Amino acid sequence: MENKTKVTIHDIAEKLNITASTVSRALNNNPRISELTRKAVLKTAKQLNYQPNHIAAALRHGKSHIIGIIVPTADRAFFSSVVRGIEDMANNLNYKVIICQSYDNYEKEIQTIDALLSARVDGIIASIGKNTENFDHFKRIQAEGIPLVLFDRTTDALEVSQVMIDDYLGAYKVVEHLIQQGCRRIAHFTSPKKVSxxxxxxxxxxxxxxxxxxxxxxxxxxxxxxxxxxxxESMEKLLKLKERPDGVFSASDYGAMGAMQVLKENKFKIPQEVALAGFSNDPFTSFTDPALTTVDQFSMTMGKKTAEIFFEQLKSGNKEAVPQKIVLKPELIIRESSMKRGA
Known part of the structure; x- marks a missing residue:
């Protein structure tokens, strides 16, 4: 047995002189197994460093109790907060999650979905990468008959449930606020990709x-x-214009932070000369100098709503599930970076 690379239930059964089926039942807390036998099995399993084969179990029972979550990157506060909201509900329902990062790389996203499907996950929750324009790999998830729910970065090219913020309303509120503060030349940092x-x-x-x-x-x-x-780089480009902007709205807080650095290095007064606003309400935005005006996306709420829809679909067997579209209302967080006229 010393030469084996992986311990099986047959090894435990041989050690205890019982059947493999008894070991399996004991490991799964079957009420037909006595407490004495169950404890002996668990003790021996620990001694032998037994690791259950989840894929084999999924093939036998049709469920792995594992769900895959795909995010562009896990080191952003927004995505990590959404994942926490999903994971909280998953754990309460005895589901484990595998968190994967696409890094906004199309090929990586395809490979990740391949890996999750091979691991027999019970479903996938995803936020689409910036560089994704073909969605055949997501359609394959649907073809497998397992639940797929999208959040934040979604697409109407797929008939699936989606949870998002009202990005249009959030942006409108930001620009309206800047106009009300007296801005008339408002620049916008956006992405060239086809992300909704x-x-x-x-x-x-x-x-x-x-x-x-x-x-x-x-x-x-x-x-x-x-x-x-x-x-x-965007702010440096704008400062070279014959008539520079008096306000900047960035579709991300990181873009706004970069603009703030350049403005301060060039001795521009914020917000008196150039007002700034971002989008996402990342934690650092309240600690910048001046504090950054932004839009709260309610990431934890988004995670919980996404999980709710996902588990509803999973419970229904994913056959009769009608795609849902949940749009959360954003909140404009006004801080010093945009308050030209004060509070």
């Missing part, structure tokens, strides 16, 4: 300008990946 959230934030920006009689100026809309370095 950024398209909706751009639409909210454009409509707010239009409703207040301010013309849309293409040179004030800067596309990037919306990271810190992108925010810096």
């Amino acid at each position: 959230i950024f398209k909706e934030r751009l639409r909210g920006y454009s409509d707010a300008l239009s409703d207040y009689g301010i013309p849309y100026d293409e040179e004030l809309v800067v596309q990037s990946n919306l990271q810190l370095v992108d925010g810096r």
Whole structure:
């Protein structure tokens, strides 16, 4: 037995001189097994460092009690908070989660879905990567007959349940606030990718300008990946314009933070000369100097709502589940970075 790389229930059975089926029942807390036998099995399993084969169990029982969660990156407060909301409910229902990162890489996203399906997960919850424009790999999840729920970064190309924030309304509120603070040349940092959230934030920006009689100026809309370095580069580009902006709305807090750094390095007064606002209410936004105006996406609530829909689908067997679209209302968090006219 010393030469075996993996201990099985047959090894435990041989050690205790009982049947493998008895070991299996004991490990699964079957009431037909005596407490004495159950304790002996658990003790021996621990001694032999037995690790259950979840894939084999899933094949036998049709359920693994494991769900896959795919996020672009787990080191962002927004995504980690959503995952926590999902995981809290999953744990309460005795489900475990596998958290995977796509890094906004299309090929990585495909490979991740392949791995999760091979692991026989009971379903997948995902936020689509920025670079994903073909959704065949997500359609394969549906073809497998297991639940798929999307959150935050979603697409109408798939007939699946979705949970998101009203990105349009959040962006509209930000731009309206900047206009009310006296801004007339408001720049916008957006993403060039075909992700719904950024398209909706751009639409909210454009409509707010239009409703207040301010013309849309293409040179004030800067596309990037919306990271810190992108925010810096975008702000540097805007400062070279003949007529610089007096307000900046970034579709991400990181982009706004990059802009803030460049403005401070160039001795611009925030918000008196350039007002700033971001989107997501990342934890650092309340600690910047000045504190950053942003939009709260209620990430924990999004996670819990996503989990609710997912487990409803799982319970129904995913056959009669009608796709749901849950849109959460955002909240504008006004801080010093945009308050040209004070509170």
